[in-house]
Amino acid sequence: MTILAALLLVAAPVAATECATPASLAEPWTSWxxxxxxxxxxQAHGAPTLILGKPVVATLTPAAHVQFATPPGNGAKEGHGGLFTLSLKQAARVGIxxxxxxxxxxxxxxxxVASTEHGHGPACSGVRKIVWFDLPAGRHLVQIAGSKPATVRVMAADAKANQPVG
Incomplete structure (x- = not known):
């Protein structure tokens, strides 16, 4: 029983008291x-647009009622999901x-599009995950699936946004 309790403590998320001060986020996530x-x-037609650098709290639909353009990955028919469009004037590495x-x-x-990298945001930042994609210019569809909650904060950001040139 002691081993189980120790394992639960190790696997437990960061306690709220440890996050009394939110973490500062660097570019391109400063507006998170x-x-x-x-x-x-x-469905894709009429899906709202994600604007680079502008986060939204999105209300999702039960995933079984979302008309995904391609079958999403893990847990597609479980939980909630939704669609957004994302338009790029030029090719970019974009994090969602x-x-x-x-x-x-x-x-x-x-x-x-195959993702190029996966990661987490800084502890206490509120960013649980960031998935990076190398995208060409044009219109893209962002598919979210398998969310247990019916809402999710989502943000798309260009990796080079507000970075020094050089």
């Missing part, structure tokens, strides 16, 4: 704590950040 509201689309556990894919045309 700002947010608008959006209802994620249940979420504040909770969910699967995120980017679809260009009819093809799911």
């Amino acid at each position: 704590t700002q947010s608008g509201q959006a209802r994620a689309g249940a 950040a979420l504040d909770g556990p969910a699967w995120v894919d980017v679809v260009t045309g009819t093809t799911t």
Whole structure:
């Protein structure tokens, strides 16, 4: 029983008291704590647009009712999901950040774009995960699936946003 208790302590998330002060976020995530509201689309046509650097708290739909452009990864029919569009004037490395556990894919045309990197935000930042994609210029569809909560904070950011030139 002592071993189980020790394992639970090790696996436990960071306690709220340890996050009394939110972590500062570097570019391109400095606007993470700002947010608008959006209802994620249940189909590609009419899905709201993500704007680089502008986070939103998105209301999701039960995933079984979302018409994904391509089958999403893990847990697609479980929990909640939704769709957003993302338009780029030029090719960019784009990170999609979420504040909770969910699967995120980017679809260009009819093809799911392979992610290039996965990571977490800083402790106490509210950023649970960041998935990076190398995207060409044009219109893309961001698919979120498998979220247990019916809302998720989501933000798309260009890796080079506000970075020094040189």
